[in-house]
Amino acid sequence: MTDSRPVLTMTGISKSFPGVRALHNVNFRLFPGEVHALMGENGAGKSTLIKVLTGVYDTDEGTITLDGEPVSFSGPMQATAAGVSTVYQEVNLCTNLSVAENIFIGREPRLLGAVRWGEVRRRARALLTRLDLDLDVSAPLGSYSLAIQQMVAIARAIDIQARVLILDEPTSSLDAGEVAQLFRIMRQLRDEGIAILFVTHFLDQVYEIADRITVLRNGGLVGEYLTAELPQLGLVEKMIGKELDVLEGLEEHSRRDLGALEEGTPLVAVSNLGRAGAVAPFSLTIHAGEVVGLAGLLGSGRTEVARLFFGADRADGGQVAIDGTSSSLRTPAQAIDQGVGFCSENRRAEGIVPELSVRENIILAMQAARGWLRPIPRRRQDELVDKYVKALNIRPADPEVPVRNLSGGNQQKVLLARWLITEPRLLILDEPTRGIDIGAKTEIQRLVTQLSDGGMAVLFISAELEEVLRLSHKVAVMRDRQMVAQLANDESLDAERIMQTIASGSHREEADR
């Protein structure tokens, strides 16, 4: 597959934004019929490279050729027309429209100006059959899972005679079965000769599907490698550009002593807390300094539990005791007053306020708790923000930049900082490491350990069992919107046992992950 000519080359690409050099002299090439993984930490320049390629941004320097012809797209529409299609991390489709409408929106087959709906549906059906998807093309897209929506986005992308398909973190919200389905489609497209550019943070997936890897770091090119010739450890080293002591250091923390913590009054004790349609009543206690992991498959009710603990949703029934005295957590403001903080898994919709600056986003929760009449003095704001921008290594380190200009991992750190300055007694982290790179992931994991050593209780939610096991004193397991077990993290607990608990027989195949 590599002996042919590249379908796409990018040579000497540079791109700067005010205050940030996003790309510097980067080369990239893509051959037909290959899956090429683009790897790098948050802020390495992956997204910028894709946006330069698809014409969202102009280049400052460098050339792009498609089939040997120099091209310069003025926008994604033009790129798509030339055969370069992109499917973004967050699916950019309209969930209220039907599947068929979504596939053909903006380029419906027309007759005398009128849309030929029969034709639209027929072609949509044919296209989905090609991808082995059996969907009702007239049903609203929103009635299907996120994974199916992703496939529909891909169907839309490849219908336009795509020769280059760009998948920007398509798997970050899919479960194992859905990822397998996506990979099947990717292999099929690859065999048809389409060049696929694949961005992901999951190393295993790279080694499962990619033929070739290009690594970026800090806006510069590190190198291009054949997957078969680059071991995982080597890849990680190239991505973060430092030795892996950090990762190994964390391993030593793995088995954490629960006994000492469980003495005394629990910080938060809930009993029979539940919400119809979201999660069945459950009881859970969390002590100061304890990390409680919440494991379970996507959609098993992990997030719902977290939202009840924070008052983001209102519980139907049940009791809450804080420090042993009866209390309630009915609204976020009330929970915050009690010393609870919550980092939502949905950064964009429920976390950041995009147009406010990094500084304003960080002080938001603290300011809300003080009330608007008592503004935090500017000097104090700057102190706090500077401290956390440094401590969490938020880049760019300019607190006055609108937070929407930051990469996903850095936005996550901003949210963490928002809660850390409120000095919560219980911090709820819902998938804090999802969709972010290894370096930032390690930093966040280390932070959780430090915080709990300092006496903070943490409710830690993650789809990665390894991460849950590494950090937690106790693991609560969710299955089908029920809390089915609470397991102490002693020598006997391993990923295998958690998976068995999640599976409990009926869900065996999904637990293979």
Added chain:
Amino acid sequence: MNDTKGRYRTLIGHRLFWPVAVLVAMLAANTIYRPGFLSIELKDGHLYGSPIDILRLSAPLILVALGMTLVISTGGIDLSVGSVCAISGAMACMYISKQPDQNSLAVVVTALAMALGVALVLGVWNGVLVAVIGIQPIIATLILMVAGRGLAQLITQGQIITINSGPFRSIGLGHLLTLPLAIFIALAAALLVAAFTRRTALGMIIESVGGNAEASRLAGIRSGRVIFLAYVVSAVCAAVAGFMMTANVSSADGNAVGLWVELDAILAVVIGGTSLAGGRFFLSGTILGALIIQTLTTTVYAMNISPQTSLLFKAVVVIAVCLIQAPAFRAKFSRRRRSAPPPPRPVADKPKEQVPA
């Protein structure tokens, strides 16, 4: 990039550059058409001249637009401000007209207090509909926009109430330190709103709610209260504007007072750079926007543009102002001129330092 060019870019990039440029251009056009346009003379200890007139006449619009800015920043809109102007004006005039001594300061103060009280209630009504019951702002305030005209008619019993009260008249036509009192009232309101939002954390909290309501709720902001407050402030601002409008003519006409002022106010806010989608708001921009609209109205009169075409003329200028401010539109033009596009960040308040990526 050399220093002069950099400074030029910073100036062009400033969010108030285009509104100021448009205002200056309009004043210049007027001066060319009528050379004496900018001259100001001192008569009987008062300053007179077109610029002073523009300032005085734009005072009510500035007031309404200030409140509108906060409401729009929360992601809402307040269509009822015109009706609130009419109701508060009618209320004040009605009370004054019933008193034996219309020139008594106490009577006027009581009238204003009563009318402000009614405006507060109206603001609370809007706030409850939007923030508590959760009706879409455009619908919720449409109710009062329509019903409010009826309410104003009820207060005046369908008549045009004419009063003869010196103290009340001075709200619209009085002078202080050679300048019209209305200018000082508008200025004071602007400073008050600015202090109220920027000296406290209210401004940031409003912007946060408008920027992402759910994220704000999860950060512990009681968004309902903030939104509620914005509608109350808007109604109070509109009431004071209503006093000015009625004081200008010493009469209250439930149908005519503040008619279509909501549209001018929304326009002023948008020209000032605040997005109709909510989020960041700019009080100084709003004031500039109000001045632009009033200058435009004055220009239409001054240039003897026929009433039939004046609205069309206004519309054309407004479209031009909005286009010239849109980053996408400007980018298109500068791209055509030179290949390098402007930086992607539309709002650059100050030059950013170099940061290691």
